[in-house]
Structure formats: C-alpha cells, structure tokens
C-alpha cells in the first residue's frame with residue numbers, strides 16, 4: 277500500500293484526494309522510488325483542471341520527485357536499491373509516497389544536492405536549460421525578456437542568465453517579487469500589473485527591443501510579448517499560467533515584423549537517457565557550485581495531505597520560486 281494524491285474528476289483544488297493504493301512491483305524497465313520530496317509544478321494544475329487530460333481516470337498527479345530507489349525492474353542495469361535519485365516524466369503520479377518510474381527518466385543525485393533541492397529544481401531547471409541553451413542560445417551580454425521571473429522556473433532562469441553573463445528582463449506581479457528576481461540575477465524587472473511591458477522593454481533597450489521572449493503566462497501576455505520583439509525575433513510560448521493562447525491569426529507574425537513562434541515542451545528535449553544526463557549534469561554543477569540556489573521557503577513546503585492548499589497558493593500567485601510536497 278502507498279498513499280497518493282488522486283483525482284477522479286476535473287475541477288478546483290478540492291478534487292485532489294489523498295487515497296491508499298496497492299502499488300504493483302516495478303515493470304522490467306522501471307524502478308520503484310520512495311519519494312522524499314515532490315516538486316509542485318504549474319502543469320499539475322492543468323491536469324487537475326482539465327486544460328490537459330490525464331491518460332485515464334482516476335489518475336495520480338505530479339511529474340517529479342526526489343528519493344531513494346527501493347526496488348528495481350528485471351531489465352534495469354543502471355540503478356540499484358539505495359541509490360539517491362531524482363526524476364521527471366510526463367506520466368503522472370509523483371504526488372505519492374512511492375512511485376514506479378521508467379528508469380530512463382531517473383538521474384543519480386550527487387551527494388552535494390539534497391532531496392528538497394533536487395525536487396525543487398529538476399523539472400524546472402531542465403526546462404530553463406533547454407529554453408536558454410537549446411530553443412534559443414542566449415549569448416553573454418544579450419538582453420532578453422522572461423515572464424514570471426519570480427516563479428519556480430523564473431527564479432532559476434534569473435540565476436542561469438546571470439551565470440551565462442546575459443541580461444534577463446523579468447516580469448513580476450509585485451514589488452516584493454521584483455526584489456527577489458533582482459537579487460537572483462535579473463538585470464531589470466517590470467511589474468506587469470502596473471507597467472506597460474512593451475514600452476518598458478523598449479525603454480530598457482534604447483528602442484532596440486529583444487531577439488527572444490520566453491512567455492509562460494500565455495493568454496494575458498501573448499500580444500505584449502510579440503510587441504517586445506525585434507524584426508524576425510523569436511517568441512517562445514511555453515506555458516499557460518493565465519490561460520492558453522488561442523485563436524491566433526498567423527498574419528499577426530507578419531504585421532509585427534516577420535516573427536517566429538515556437539511552443540516547446542521539456543519532454544520534446546529530454547527523450548532518452550543521454551539527453552537527460554547531459555542536461556542534468558549541467559544543472560547539478562550549477563547547483564553544487566552555488567550559482568543556482570533553489571532553497572524553498574518553509575511556508576512553501578506542504579505535507580502530501582495538504583496538496584489542495586498547495587494548489588490554492590500556487591494558483592493565487594502567492595508563491596515565490598519553487599514549492600514542495602513532503603510525503
């Protein structure tokens with residue numbers, strides 16, 4: 277038996293229920309992991325609300341956690357019981373005490389990184405890795421726009437940009453979040469509840485604007501983001517925190533300067549063990565060196581049984597950086 281958070285229908289945080297399940301032994305290519313810290317991601321709210329559909333109902337929730345390998349499938353050679361590990365996968369169910377995971381989605385955790393740091397940083401840090409290093413390779417001294425800079429993904433992006441010597445302009449929803457983003461390495465911030473995003477980006481860049489915008493806010497910022505781009509610039513739309521972008525007339529890309537748009541997902545960049553190893557080793561060395569700090573504030577560590585409250589806090593824009601469930 278294992279406790280897990282389960283949904284039987286879509287809805288608000290109240291549909292998250294703590295239940296006992298019979299957990300099978302891991303399949304041949306899986307390992308069973310005793311979760312020590314579980315990462316909360318905004319995508320979890322999409323699967324709960326119905327914006328994204330789980331494979332079947334009832335469904336577990338959650339895509340990442342850190343813990344200890346307790347059982348190993350018959351075909352697994354790269355992991356053994358007792359290994360400290362972290363995982364991120366598109367299959368749901370990480371909101372649980374124990375979980376069976378495809379061994380190719382699991383990375384060994386260096387001793388210098390705690391379970392909580394790993395669960396706070398893995399999926400979000402791998403996301404920042406592909407965004408800044410692969411989708412568009414941000415250069416030293418380059419100025420670019422990154423929305424929700426004080427969020428989980430955002431605070432890692434601020435620190436990674438600083439490590440690259442790049443100049444991240446971060447949008448934020450409050451003065452306190454602006455301070456935090458600046459302290460984490462943002463070059464400049466824009467409070468998008470009070471300031472005009474495109475106008476401020478133009479001012480900050482002496483009218484040049486930017487070659488790339490990373491937008492996870494979605495519906496509310498789509499058009500302003502396009503207005504921040506230079507001719508032939510790249511719009512990276514990678515999330516829906518305010519709702520999905522829909523009904524786009526492609527002619528807008530022509531009107532705003534022959535722009536490019538991409539809508540990437542982490543799981544299109546991490547498709548095998550080699551890609552996972554490459555990206556995670558870069559992330560782990562930045563965390564171990566102190567260049568990226570992912571310590572989670574105590575008020576953002578929730579018991580597994582308090583998943584409802586964790587989702588309420590995240591969706592009310594009440595969090596800074598990452599949040600965790602502790603089984």
Ligand code: NDP
Nearest residue numbers: 317318427428429448449492514515516517518541542593
């Ligand atoms: P965050 O911690 O960033 O939380 C979301 C933040 O978005 C809020 O704190 C808030 O910050 C901002 N926001 C702006 N408008 C709204 C709104 N209307 N409602 C709620 N929040 C709003 O979450 P994560 O770090 O987990 O994820 C960030 C984004 O990245 C999400 O959209 C997620 O889906 C996306 N993502 C995409 C991936 C991919 O590969 N495509 C992978 C990982 C994450 P503020 O108050 O400062 O505005």
